[in-house]
Amino acid sequence: MTGRRVHLVRRDLIFAAVREAGRISRADLVRRTGMARMTVNGLVAELLTAGVLAEEAAAHSGTRAGRPARSLTLGPAAGGVVGALIGADGVRVAEADLAGNVLRERHHDIDTSDPSTALDAIAEVITGTGRIWSTVAGFSAPISGGVIQSSSVLPGWAGTSPAAELGRRLGHRVIVRNDADLSLLGEVGYGVAAGHQDVCYLRVATGIGCGLLLGGTVHHGATGVAGEIGHVQVDETGALCQCGNRGCLETIASPRQILAALSAGYGSPVTASQAVELARTDATAERILADAGRMIGRVVAALANGINPSLVVLDGPLITPDGPILAGVTESLHRYAQPEVVESTAVRVSALGGRAALLGAVGAALRVTPAARGERAFLPMPAASEAGPAVPSPGRRERLVRRDMILDALRGQGPTARSDLVKITRLPRAAVVELLAELRHEGLVELCAPVETRAGRPSPHFRLTVGSGRLIGIALALPGIRAVVADGAGRIEETMTVPFPMSNDSHPMLRAAGDLARELLDRHGPEARIAVSVPAPVHPRTGRFGVRSVLPMFSGFAPAEEIAAAVGRPVRVENNAQLAALAEMRRGAARGAQDVLYLKADQHTGAGIVVGGRMHRGAIGYAGEVGHLNVREIGPFCICGSRGCLSAFLSPAYFGALIEPRPAAHSPGAPGSPVPPGSPVSKASTEGEDRLLTLAAQGHRPAQRALLDAGRLIGRTVAPLCDVLNPAVVVVGGRFVEAGAFVVEGIREALLRHSAPSAAAGLTVVRAELGFDAEALGAVELLL
């Protein structure tokens, strides 16, 4: 690092420390930044002269005689940030100081239909006192790579990149974001979502938009169009939508439709606030709003089952805490989501009075000011009162964020050139060099040979330190217990299967897995580490199966504890579909993708979700439990206690009835006899499934058609997840792919047909590559 750069970085750190504390003495500044007193004094003097800092007499601090202590605050030249919202009805602008206090907030009646004249007008109304560090502009449209995508609210902006245009006009950094994302940030920073890690924010306004916080990070999806909840198809034969599909949620439950229905009924135009009032006293108005709420709630239930957030925030002009829309959403959620998911999902109405997006824009703008470079993790807005002793100093916090960025990059990429780490993390080269040296010193990373040699002087390559111990991945599955032994770098050394029938009591199987693990430990040494894949959701914090889990034999206990008791050492336990997703992303069909939806196509269908390269487990580990999404109200009974679940339609009992003529001679319940649809499915049998797959592989047309239909059904049922998650790749695994491409074809066809065109456009549907080993390999990946 050059001397000049060091100087600037240090100045930023001083500035950041003052900003975070609000008011701080020089002595505290020395302590918090860890710099020498002389250095701090020099930098402070410089910043005081520039007016960036100011000095004030400290409050009477006591009895000590001598020169009174003076404290430092931000000065008049410290400047601030601007948040702006561009919608169909004009532009709202908020100015805030660097502590996050909103100083001024205004609405400007700007015609936003033409981007270029609108940008001129917007640039004129964005002003501030002192320096503006950054402006974040929110648009009511999906945004991908800074380019506005087509939307019903701002159709004229499609294809434009307003950040650079506006930045040129304003002379400072401008970032454009989707307004639903910004609302989500507003709710996390200032509203009801504070403290939550997994949040769906739904704004029901001109359109129906959704912002997603997954594992504490705002999710944008593979092509930036995540959150297209307004275009989840709810009626296959419904009205045509702006997006090019039919029967989207937006065409049925948006305020425009609700108000149109009310206006038609009352013979005169009804406004949003009138509608809210009417619904208090008028049964018809209440019913219209409640029906819209129920319809939205069905989609929310699918998201709750699929993504498993801890909080759903509803916002919009027609939504009140005691109104019928919230009641309708809650009713549908209870009806269509898994009981354990319902219990763990709070539904709240935004309390920010429509200001969530604007506050979020201010918050996002604050994050790109010098004191807040850890852009990936959303940190609560700094406020003077929150800066307690437990908060690491800004310099230290920034360092920790940067270390994580490097470790994450190595974890995701494997051995990586230092020059590539600079590109991936977008950190200054000098910082990467210094942090790598530190991580090497601590034994967390090591030098390694380049994977491929390039011309010129090679940049040194680094990887996470390869432990000497073996990694043991064990999967509990239907045909038995599968184990994979790998070396510390994840290279496979040995695989094996121990046949074990799954029964209504899972404990013997867990004990057998424990015995196998102990045997492998005896063979491979005590340094080996163990992870186990189980076919049910595991709570990410408690490690327990739910009390009323989807599979009764995997309910109400902590599997890791049982296996650890047999092995005599700790083991990690994770859900099978989530591990398969991880394995396919790291070493299978979805290599290189960061956003992956893995679908396990068989009688116990489930999904695994990878977002931004990380496994997404959900608030209670239920993310990806798509097998119990409702397909039909009056469908076959399901082992989960509900009926019409996706899994129930994929059960061998159901298929058996489809592909075999019913033999009259068989007594009911005899082996091989078909079970009529509507009966509870067998909990452990693979017999029907085996037969179906054999027939299909032999060319039996009805069996092939059954698998194609199974794919169509799965695709159609999980289409809302694609709309909302916007994955790059959908990987289809599970036993149904053994018979050929039928199920993959069916899923591809249904996803293209039923998901929002914007989500479908960026989607690839592929067959899994790791087959039966995916889950055990995922367990190994978990240990890497």
Ligand SMILES: [Zn+2]
């Ligand atoms: Zn649509």
Ligand SMILES: [Zn+2]
């Ligand atoms: Zn079910």
